[in-house]
Amino acid sequence: MLSGCGPYNFTGTGKIDAKTFQVNFFQNNADLIEPGIDRTFTLALQDLIQNQTNLNLVSNSGDLVYEGEIVDYRTTPMTATADQQAAQNRLTIRINVRFTNKNKETDDFEKPFEFYYDFPGTGLPTGATLNTALQAIFERITQDIFNDSLAKW
Secondary structure, X not given: OOOOOOOOOOOOOOOOOOOEEEEOOOEEXXXXXXXXXXXXXXXXXXXXXXXXXXXXXXXXXXXXXEEEEEEEEXXXXXXXXXXXXXXXXXXXXXXXXXXXXXXXXXXXXXXXXXXXXXXXXXXXXXXXXXXXXXXXHHHHHHHHHHHHHHHOO
16 A cells, blocks of 8 residues: 655655765855854754764765865845945855765766845844854755755755
């Protein structure tokens, strides 16, 4: 009585012909450098893949390899008040990703992933505001990378 459309697991990844993955350090090559976001992003991507798959993280010779660089980090005003002050600012981060599947080369890609976080114009992306922004941006970007490389949605 049971039928299906092929192998599937609850993470949404289907059948993966891989046992290991590696995430190389994502260098921050943006014009505006925010210290530490390269490490924070690299760890966020590693954590997401570890938490949503049964793949083992390795430091080299992984079946799946994620690498790239942070290419843009910018804050722009989005709306203005009557006295020409920023009422809302947007922090945008773009990351170029190269994904390699050593067992299935047709899955390989290189493409940018970008997301943003809006915050009040009176504040700066520092401290708690920056931490909240990075968490929201990196959560979305890492999930998009996961979906494109493993989930095939």
